[in-house]
Amino acid sequence: MNIAPFGVEEWLNEWEKEAVYDIAGSSIASLTLEELIGLDGSTIETFFQEQSKTTLNYGWIEGSPDFKKEVSQLYTTVSPEAVLQTNGATGANLLALYALVEAGDHVIALHPSYQQLYDIPKSLGATVDYWSIYESNQWLPRIEELKELIQPNTKLICLNNANNPTGTLLDESLLKEIVALARKVDAYILVDEVYQSLDPAQKIPSIVDLYEKGISTNSLSKTYSLPGLRVGWTASSNEIAALFRKYRDYTMICAGVLDDALAVHALKNKALILERNRTIVATNLAILNDWVQKEPRVSLILPKSVSTSFIKLDIPIDVEEFCLRLLKEKGVLLVPGNRFETPLHARLGFCAPTDTLVAGLRELSLFLKNFD
Template sequence: MRVPPFVMERWQSTFEHRVDYNISESGVHPLMLSELLELIDLDPGDVHLEYGQSDGSDGLKAAIAGLYDGAGPENIIATTGGAEANYVVLWSLVSPGDRVVALEPTYGQTPGLARGLGADVVSWKLEEALGWQPAPGSAADVITPGTRLVVVTNPNNPTGAVLSESAMDEIVAAAAAVGAWILADEVYIGAEVTGPETPSFWGRYDRVVVSGSLSKAYALPGLRLGWITAPAAMHEEFWSRKDYTTITPATLSDVAARRVLSPEVRPRVLERTRGIIRANLPRLTGWLDDRDDLFSYRAPDAGAICYVRYALDINSSELAERLRAEKSVLLVPGDHFGMDHYLRVGFGNPAAELEEALGRVAALLEEACAAVV
């Protein structure tokens, strides 16, 4: 398997710890270890750092299953982050020549892996004019006979948009009509700006697989704890692939995740995330609105990200590189999602950091505009 370069991940991993201000992330400011230990009341003397159960401890699988109506431990495989979850599912379901439909723009891992596995990846576009929704009726036009897998990220990365119920229904109906699998990456559920949690694709169709993790809504990316929720008949297939990757989740992460996902702790963690999003989103949108001659955007429904269109005659990767090199600020260029003249701006940082980063972006934009004049 020869995978294409995953340019966004390489961009972030190379520079995120080498700039003054990182606004490339899609999650909120991570919890400190001390904050986590206080939340979960963990006594280090209770944790034996042995090999854990390779598909996740029974307690962890039960806790994850509790997030999905009708699911049980037999539907769950714990993974090392959501990235491994997506990898295992694609590796299991996709073969050379398969037709894979990706609802885009989206996180580049899944379509990139599908291409590496030899699939024919068909891009199905979210429409900005429709609030980053697929065009009504388009699901049946693109999810055609022979489609093996439909890849959906909901809430979406990079737009932060949540699919409407009618769009979800159309996706499920079109997939069911041709027997296609659906992989729904739902890592941003729980990070909504307002209102209830985003409905899951789980339970809407018997060929739905969901990936999730503690990295985004739970602000615990360093635990590297994710999961697959899948039909029980697929458990052995997915688990057998995991035997060849990381074997088992980290024992400490398994223990911590059980407690984070408990009914007592989970609401507190998610409220912290939502509090950061609600406080910082007006800071970003106010900054953008003050520059409405340069920017247009749709505010996100979920996640600490905003996908922004800009009106400068400069390539997005070039602009992002100038921000990194000249202002020590990192964000994600739209090129990384196949869309020039967009930027994905993360706003989950501490407020003072966010404001300083935006100030440096403003300075570069002023310089760029002055150069044009």
């Protein structure tokens, strides 16, 4: 099977460990194991004392009943049976795409966004049309263009809401317009929802709650600050879950009993995680915004209250060369925009720990002076 290299992952895999100030990632400052367990006052000792009696068999294949119940409660229309645990949202997207897309299908994908959402369908032999987002339109797509792209044989529309790398949101009314268009041709809509706005005023419904052929994929990696758990899920109708189950048996057995237990603990205490993260996002977004105002070579369509931003750089050199020199000379890691096929920009993960963000921006400012 032919597949394009995954631009962002290749970049991060190569350079992440060299960073002194890693402001490239898109999670909200990850929790330690101790912080996670301590959320409800438990201690490492009591938690693992209890877990020590767990048999390390495969456990619950689709995720434990507690896990499925907790996840189903994130939605208004999803039954626990229709939740399938996966290896991160990456695993959830792969499962959905592998189950739904066949050679010759027509797929539409928001672009740029998470590369899996267009390059896996291409690798499966689908024709993929991009539904572009435009900086001039606040990094949003235009519904008229979707009307032109959609065909009687469109099988699937892939979206990422909020969007990686820009941090912008497709709101409820736009989602409803997309659903109306998809319904006309009986297309599925897959929405990768790993970035959730932490501002209650920006709450957007999940696609699975808006559309009978909607599939929501998500994980604990971004909004919940636990990428190291590698736990994600698909949420869909029971019929779609039944289809996914068949393909899931070929790609994973389970996520592991300890990861499941920690995921359940996180979901039971999600209000505390989200409260912590609301503060980080608000504080860091204000710092980023202030910094951008003072940097003549940087501009930014402000992201919503989600953990990724996409700065525009006015620099006389290629953005990948810029990012590499920035890393080597100042220890600051960004993701160059060419990795999202948008070369005048860079992804800046502003929800790193606040001191890392402040120091990283200070060093980035010093580096930008080279171009005065």
